[in-house]
Amino acid sequence: MPAVVRAGVTLYWQILPGNIFSMPQSYLPNGTAQELEQLLLPTLRMLNQSSIPHSKHGISSLRPPNNHFNLSVTDTKPVAFSSTNFPNFQDAFSTLNPETKITALNIGGDLIPRSLVASNSSAASLVGGFKSILTNGGIILGVSMDVSTQPTSPNAVHPGWRDSLFLAFLGTIPAIVAGQQVVTNLLDPALQNLTPNPAAYLNEAEFQHPN
Incomplete structure (x- = not known):
């Protein structure tokens, strides 16, 4: 994943009960579908x-107007991407x-620093x-992207985002008070306790987290 995001790819992924890992969408601005496939090829292999087994999902690249085409690649397995x-x-x-009813979720979130995958023990x-x-x-x-490059002009981005490997969002369904307590007391601490200076993306922060 680090090599993929360093190349400019933004990866959206999910980990769900039942040992399910899903990557429903990815973007490569100013790249091509073939370039994105090459970056993901080691993972597919x-x-x-x-x-x-891996099931079919869409991945995309963005090209300038008037210079685009459609491409579908079928793997040797019965399923494809x-x-x-x-x-x-x-x-x-x-x-x-697709339209997402975010109000159906009890939500929390954390910025996961790259240092957490710097060694086998921290990655474990x-x-x-998880x-x-x-x-x-x-x-x-999760949303994985490389935002380590400093802008030419100062902005209001949280400094922790510059050092992050990905934005982690976590939650429970349905959106009820008891479910939010699970997020506050069990789910969010599972990641925040791993980071020395925990931080979160504001829109997905756990609103009951004590400062």
Whole structure:
């Protein structure tokens, strides 16, 4: 994943109960579908070599207007993934993002620093945090991108985002008071306790988290 995001890809992924990992959408601005496929090829090969089935999802790249085409790639397995070039981000987003009723979720979130995958032991701790969330009835969603490059002009981005590997969103369904207490007391601490200076993306922060 680090090599993929360093190349400019934004990955959206989910970890769900039942040992399910889903990557419903990915974007490569100013890239092509073939370039995105090449970046993901090592992962697809590993899945095939390990006999791990993977189902069909859309991945996309963005090209300048008047220079786009459609492409579908079928793997040797019975299931496949597809990639498509879009002329602009709005078309890609509208196609790959169905309407989501975010109010149906009890939600929390954390910025996960790159340092958590710097060693086998810290990476194992992160995996343990994921397992704890799933064991306690939660779901995990992530957005991986490389935003380490400083802008030419100062802005209001949280400094922790610059050092992050991904944005982690977690929650329970349905949106009820008891479910939010699970997020506050069990799910969110599973990740926040792993980071020395915990932080969150404001829109998905756990609103009951004590400061």
